[in-house]
Amino acid sequence: MRINTPLNDNDYRELKKESKEVLGASGYLNPPFGQSTDDYVEVHLLDTDGNFLEKFNSIHTTFEDDTIILNIGQDLRDRDYNRGEFQVRYHFVRKVAGGDDIVLTKTVSGQPNIIHSGNPALTGVPMGQFHTDSEGNAFVGENPPANGQDAQPLDIKEWKFKIDEISPSRTEVRIVPQLINNSNYVKEFRGLIEPKRYIPETAWTEYVNSYTDLKNAWNTIKRDANSGLAKWWRPRLQFEDNVTKKADFGKLHWELFGQNASNRNLPTQDGGGQISWTGPDSSRLEFNVRREVEDEGFKDFMIGSTITIKKAYVVGYETRPDTQENSGYSAEDGIPELYIQAVNVPDTKQVNFTMYTKDGEEFNPNTNGVQFYWEFGCGHIKEASKDSTASHNYDTEGSYAPTVYVMTPNFQDEVTEIRTPSGRVLDFVELGESTSTDETDTTTEAGESQLDGRIIKWEGDGGTPIKNLSGDQSTTNTRWFVQNGYRRWITNGENLQILRDALNIQQKVNVEGASIPGSYIPTDIELEGSTINSLPIGPDLNDLSFTQGPFTTEQLPTEDMGEPVFLGFWPMQEVEETSDDETDGDDDSGDDSNSDGTEFTIKLFNSPIVTSGPLSERTAGSFVKFGNPQSTAYENTNDAVFLQQNFVTSQNINIKAKPMGADGVNIFVGFFDDPDFTQPSFSPQPDADEAQQVFVNGNRNFYVKVQSDM
């Protein structure tokens, strides 16, 4: 139940605390009611109509723990109210100033309102003798003057302050002191509004010591009881030899005079001390050196007050930054070049999307710091999340251009490039009968070149020709087969020989009938790099090309073979159809496998450890691993001669290698197509531990060479 207060409901709800407390447990109301000698309970008695009858103090109200116990019946019977119905109001009052004591004042030397008699504990002056006449008037002296003179009259006053004015709303009062010329009285009045100051007891001695006149005065008061000074101070000090201290004099002097004198200052310290914060993030001060034991120190009523520390000096400090260096911090890398890999789920309108880097690695940071916002090109979106993949069911068939916004704290990128798993760039994701997200290109015409059916090679000038669809650099050892106006890189020496045999290319012989190495009839045609680059690149001619790929004697089913960047992939079914009747090879199957599910194997051979023979032929061990899409751990020469993975689908994969041994001791040379390291697989070769992307669509071996420093 809410206690009735002047607060309106709104203010009450805003200001009230949740739990109830005993008032005065600490702070300026301390101690709790009932524990101070200034506390009293005032009973207001009213009749049943609310008319005020009288007020009196309750002497039967008791306090137990946190409970106030009212004995109303006894309070009233004490006032002779034995029968009847009454209203009673109990007021719990703490006196903060004034009292019921009576003082008598007089005029001395024209100065009125000087205390003549009263409680010395209140007035600070000894009681003077007085007498009263029959009318209750008070006069100076124990008895009337014997000589018939008039006695000096005294005024009778209460040690109280007056309510001078009450506001019309009766919520404000103006209180004024009476005309009583007494410093204690004035001080008590001031205490109503002035902050209560806590001055350590030991400070009063310092106060006397800091002024020569005070020191001399104290010596006089202490030693010469008959001096005028002692006669004035001793009563006020209630002086007792060996009991009254210099501090007592200092305190009384300050209260009577010092605090009002401009040339007197209150001592503020006791030999100094140390104050420090209790912690780097703390707002609490700690006093490391306490004052003398006679100082009572802080008390409960001071809780919530303000402490003022004068003449405080910083004697040392330590700067503690509020931030700490993150040793693991590194500047954020930019967003790598990305593309969207799109995979159509057969017989549905669902397309699965995955983010890839241009290096062929799946881009999946899986951290909230990298967000992906998907727009599927049909009006649907996927809100930003850390998910680098998405799957979307399109409502209708058609062409869609999805976009992904990649956002990091410092970077943002819009990714629109779409690719199939095999790397073909798409303008749109096609959904429908005649289109596919995958690698089926349709052609109606084949290209044509005068070099068709011939093997060509680079003569070493005119710029380095691009070797294959992966964009690798070629060497003078690189051979291409020209077919339907396209050049197809012959992936290794073995395939080159198979092709020569298939085309019935004979090795030249000298006059003695011995074969001339590297010379054939018809010869490989040497061309400038620029000439070679003018021929569009066809699919690699690897060992599967003779059995599964676009056969060397067949028309290539390309409609847009004018694009020198990509030819596409030819499923077995397509090749067979074109092989049979040389017609177009429309294929909307969406199948991007290199065959109808025929598995092929990629092997990565570790560099053998060869420690004998010519220095140039000595090799050191290596580590090899597969990267995207089926990542493996590194295996070294000692543990595995080679690593292998099986694939069904033609695709780009990543492979890596690095030398065994301490850094910089052995030199990684690169990948080769043959164990004798004569046919480099890549030009330029990747660095050690650098991902090398390669398109694979059939069995293939990569031989790693690490040159030994021995």
Added chain:
Amino acid sequence: MPLTKEELLKSEFYQKLKEQDRQTYLNELEQRRKLSGGVVVTENDQIIINEATPPLRNDAGVFIAVEDPFEEGKNLEEEDQLIKISKKTTVYSTDPVWNDILNREFEEL
């Protein structure tokens, strides 16, 4: 013939009348206590004081202070003659919020 107080105290008739009134008073008190829950009557018709004795009140909720029937001018010393109030009370937030909520400036004086 009127009797003095001393004579009354010696009068057997007066003493019986006084005792009869006292008994009536106590019966009435007991009845009120039963109604207010201040006493509990057991199965054996024993009357025991309720430990959590509430102050004695009439039907209108008015507190009833009962005089000790054996001592004039003295209130009965029983638990139901006392009113107990918890010292714990609602407390309010002060600095600095109350200056934002209340107008604490003097306006009239």
